[in-house]
Amino acid sequence: MLNMIRLIPRLDIKSSHLIKGVKLEGLRKIGNPNEYARRYYEQGADELLYMDAVASLYGRNNLTEIIKETVKSVFIPITVGGGIRSVADAREILRSGADKVAINTAAVQRPDLINEMAKTFGEQCVVLSVEAIKQADGRWLAFTDNGREHTGLDVVEWVTQAVERGAGEILLTSVDHEGGRKGYDLDLVRAVTSAVNVPVIASGGMGEAMHGVDAVKAGADAIAMADILHYDRDAVGGIRQVCLDNGLEVRPPQAILEAAS
Incomplete structure (x- = not known):
């Protein structure tokens, strides 16, 4: 695990709207993604994560203008995914x-795309996004298309292969837990972080x-957050303070540092 924990608001986008659902389905419009991005930046987010939720419908990512x-x-790092x-x-x-x-x-x-992207842009630029669903036998299988398309890939085996090919980070989404407000799938987190030596979100x-x-x-x-922020049930600063109170090392918030300089 890295010394400094990152707090990363996740913004799922449909067309020009920030949206949110449960288990990656039943998507509801929340608002203007740029306004929310600015808000989270000012609250002290370490990075932002933009995901095009309907990229599979178009066969390409449509977030260029939003970014x-x-x-x-x-002025913090931004990761973009989808399509x-x-x-x-x-x-x-x-x-x-x-x-x-x-x-x-x-x-x-x-899978060769991972190698090609790592060679072209550097491993630090390549994030493998994994949508994991737990099976009756206790394993997690990887899915695509917001958890709808079965790949047949064992999650732990897949992330291990991806890292060997050059993925520099793993975005690990539990479809079972997504939007449920009951906590992350900790067993899934343990299984993946035990298998790879790159950062896991x-x-x-x-x-x-x-x-x-x-x-x-x-x-x-790192922890990705959406519902808890979008519906104002907490703010990045409050979450950061809870992390500090529980002995975790978190990065100094860049926006707050800039305001003080």
């Missing part, structure tokens, strides 16, 4: 202002700040 607008007033199927797609997203690119479906369909299920603490203690290097 271009975001980086005008937000990125080639090195050219990734290059376009990076040129729009993103710092890292998350891939899922395209990596499953053609826990995603899916944060209902209160202590859930983030639990995920970090299970091995996560």
Whole structure:
């Protein structure tokens, strides 16, 4: 685990709207993603995660203009995922202002894409996005298309292969827990963090700040948050303070440092 824990608001986007659902389904419009991104930046977020929730419908990522607008007033790393199927797609997203690119479906369909992206942009730029669903036998299988498409891949085996190919980070989403507000799938976090030596972002299920603490203690290097922030049940600063109160090391918030300088 890295020394400094990262707090990462997750913004799932449909068209030009920030949306939220449960188990990646039943998506509801929340508001303007740029306004929420700016709010979370000012609250002290360490990074932002943008995911195109309907990229599979279009076969490409449609967040370029949103990212271009975001980086005008937000100065923290941004990861963008959804519908990125080639090195050219990734290059376009990076040129729009993103710092890292998350891939899922395209990596499953053609694992060599991980190698190609790592060679072209560097491993630190390549994030493997995993949508995990627990099976009756206790294993987790990887899915795509918001948890609808079965890949047949064992999650632990898949992330291990991806890291060997050059993935520099894992975005680990529990579809079972996503939107449920009952906490992250800690067994899943332990299984994946025990198998790889790259940072793992826990995603899916944060209902209160202590859930983030639990995920970090299970091995996560960062926690992705959506529902808890979008519906104002807590703020990044409050979650950061709970982490500090429980002995976790968190990064100094960049926006707050800039305001004080």
